Amino acid sequence: MTTSTWAAFRAAEPAFAESVQSRFERYRHHVLATLRKDGSPRLTGLEVNFSAGELWLGMMPGSFKARDLVRDPRFALHTNPGADDSMDGGDVRISGRAYEVAEPAEKARFVEDAQPPEPFHLFRVELDEVVRTSVEGDELVVRSWNPEGPVRTRRRR
Template sequence: MTSSTWAAFRAAEPSFAESVQSRFERYRHHVLATLRKDGSPRLTGLEVNFRFGELWLGMMVDSFKARDLARDPRFALHTNPGADDSMDGGDVRISGRAYEVTEPEAKARFVEDVKPPEPFHLFRIELDEVVRTSVEGDELVVRSWSPGGPVRTQRRR
């Protein structure tokens, strides 16, 4: 499967990428799904960060989710539904692979404005699929994107 950086996704589909990023930035905490050693899913909360044209995940040192991603980089990330469950802005899911960034210069650049508790793990995201589901009028609208293709839209009543 072909993966894409956030920057490449944003260049290919700027308005869709903006709607996805906006939805993630509406709330601080979201849900990350990783794979445990036995292959079963693990769901945990975390913050996401859009900086330097990329999507980043920061985690406490030796957290289970960081260990999971170090062993198997596949993940799914789901937006917080919001306090009132309105799903205003839709329901967004990103799946792909997370690769740890260990270079001191890259981590130092990231830390400048974010100020995470140190030490920490930092992962850069590569996208396999981005999906946004929303209600428009009386229709359920599912927009999805995968690297190498345009945004596809499905409408259901």
């Protein structure tokens, strides 16, 4: 399967990427799904960071979700539905792979920009798929993108 960086996604589909990023930036905490050692899913809360043109996941050292990603980089990320459950701005899901950043210079650039509490694990995201579901008038609108083509839009009444 082909993956893409956030920067490449943003270059290919700037308006869609902006709507996705804006939805994530509306709230601080989101839900991350990783795979446990036995293959079962693990759901945990997470903050995301868009910095230097990429999507980053930062985690406490030794956390279960960090250990899961080191072992198996596959993940799914879901936006916070919001305090009033309105889903204002739609429902956004990202799936892909998250790779730990070990290079001190790259991690230092992230620290300079994001100023996270240290120590921490840092993962750079590679995208498999981005989906945004919203209600427009009386239609459910599902927009999806993957690295193999442009955004597809499906509408249902």
